[in-house]
Every structure is written in structure tokens, then in C-alpha cells.
Amino acid sequence: MIERMTEFTETYNAVKQFQGKGFRHYLRWTALSALSFPEPFIKNTRPRVQFLYIHHVFKDEENSFRKMLQALSREYSFVSYSEAVNKVFTGKIDRPYLSISSDDGFQNNLTAGRILGDMGISGCFFLNPGLISETNFQQIKQHCFEKLEFPPVAFLNWQEVELLQEMGHEIGGHTLYHERVLGRSMQDFAYDCEKSREQITHYCGETKHFSFPYGRFTDFSQEAAQIVFKSGYESCASAERGCHVGTTPLDLNKVCIRRDHVLPEWPISHVRYFLNQNIRKAGPSGNVFPYPNL
Ligand SMILES: [Zn+2]
Numbered sequence: 001m002i003e004r005m006t007e008f009t010e011t012y013n014a015v016k017q018f019q020g021k022g023f024r025h026y027l028r029w030t031a032l033s034a035l036s037f038p039e040p041f042i043k044n045t046r047p048r049v050q051f052l053y054i055h056h057v058f059k060d061e062e063n064s065f066r067k068m069l070q071a072l073s074r075e076y077s078f079v080s081y082s083e084a085v086n087k088v089f090t091g092k093i094d095r096p097y098l099s100i101s102s103d104d105g106f107q108n109n110l111t112a113g114r115i116l117g118d119m120g121i122s123g124c125f126f127l128n129p130g131l132i133s134e135t136n137f138q139q140i141k142q143h144c145f146e147k148l149e150f151p152p153v154a155f156l157n158w159q160e161v162e163l164l165q166e167m168g169h170e171i172g173g174h175t176l177y178h179e180r181v182l183g184r185s186m187q188d189f190a191y192d193c194e195k196s197r198e199q200i201t202h203y204c205g206e207t208k209h210f211s212f213p214y215g216r217f218t219d220f221s222q223e224a225a226q227i228v229f230k231s232g233y234e235s236c237a238s239a240e241r242g243c244h245v246g247t248t249p250l251d252l253n254k255v256c257i258r259r260d261h262v263l264p265e266w267p268i269s270h271v272r273y274f275l276n277q278n279i280r281k282a283g284p285s286g287n288v289f290p291y292p293n294l
Helices: 012-019 022-036 059-072 081-090 109-118 137-148 158-166 186-204 222-230 268-281
Strands: 048-054 096-103 124-127 170-173 209-211 235-237
Touching (some): 012 059, 048 081, 059 109, 059 268, 109 158, 124 158, 158 170, 222 235
Parallel strands (some): 124 170, 209 235
């Protein structure tokens, strides 16, 4: 048993080695460093709500994650996911707000939860309930490889999910097994939404938030968004970059939460680059799904 446990990947360095992204990673890093050089700080005070999301905080990412949050807390007011969503819904936005979430439910989300908790920040963890408490190593390995392009990484169990809640974090749905929504039958997706919400509610109490796997508009559809809202979720998040601005209440069943993906190892200038870009581009049309008949 102990031997099997050690097969799980515990550092982000090992993940990068597995993904073989050494050179591409370096190029991206260099480009972002050059782009972010002229504007190291976020000076823009435009009232807005922005969402950052991560997938993991491995052992070798803990310090940089903490530093990232410390730097951002000087430029933003951190709010819980529900508060952030509510500000987007109502348009009652009086200053820059930021919310943090994490997708996929790796066990090292507990580390993210602890660091956030230490800083008094409430995050939201989007889980695939079909994988929570999964212990079959081969199954985990296959899932990580096929669905996430990751080496085997352990998943949270339900006791650990409860710990996250005790630390003040929220739990959201991310489908049962992280299947791409586009391409599935809508009947199958509706069943998934119902079941995954039921399971999370059973262990965690009522859940209000959903994020769809892979997160691009091309991974989802108008019909799928309608199913999410019909199944009882109040909010639906993408992984499309963006920034929420506006002053009037929105039609809740049209709202798409936009989130910026960040890696905890990034220098803060890279994070600020994306945040700044989105502030400049932000407009009311960015609050809703781009599907014409929703
Ligand atoms: Zn995901």
C-alpha cells in the first residue's frame, strides 16, 4: 500500500517533466516576461470582479502561491466565490474584487485550501464526485492521463472535502467524471448534472456553483448551459479569460463566469499581465454566454 502511494506525483516539476513541456514552457515564460515588463502593477481601480483559477498547489508551488496571493491582496479585495458571483449578478460592484477557485479535486487542493484559509480567503473547489475517494491507482492513472494530460495525482476524499468546508471554502460541481460536454447527448449530460449535484449535496450540503470541464466555449453549448441552470445550479463558470463589469442586474440564466487560469509557480507579473489585459477589454457583453438564443 505504501509503495503504491509513492507512485503519485507530488511536485509540479515532475508534472512538467511528464508533459515534456520544457522548451515550450520556457518560450511562453520568456514571452510573458517581456510582455508584462512595462506594467508590473495593477493601478486600474475600475470597479470589477475577476476570477482566478488553479488546479493544484504541489509541494514546490506552496511559496509562490502564497506570494501571489499576498501581492494580489494589496490590489484587490478578495471575496468568496458566492459573493463574487452575486456582485456580477446584481451589478453592485464598487471596487476591484477577486475570487479564487480550483478545478478537478486533486488531493493537493487541501494545501491550496490551507494557504487560502491562513490568509482569510474563501475559495471554491469544483469537484468531480465520481473521482472523490477513488483509491484504485490504475483508474486514477488512466483518468489523469486521458482526461487531464497529467501523471497520476491523488484525489481528495470526502473527509478532506469536509475539511475544506471547515476552512471556510465552498464546493461546486464539475460533472461526475470530467467528460467534455460537447459531443455528449444532452440527456446524458442532464443525468450527470443531476447525479453530480445530488452527490455533492449529500456530502457537503447544497451546492450552487458549476464549472464545465475544459472550460472553452467550444467545449460547451447553449443547450448545455440551459441544462446546468435547470438542474438547480445558480452559476456556471467557464475557463474563458475575462473581467466582469456592469452596473445593472443581469438575467441569471445567461451569465457566464469568466476565469483566468494561473499556475501557482508564475511570477506575479505574469498574473498581472492577464488581469490587466482583461480589465482593458472588459464590457457588459463579457458577462453572458455568447450563444444567441440563451
Ligand atoms: Zn477540469
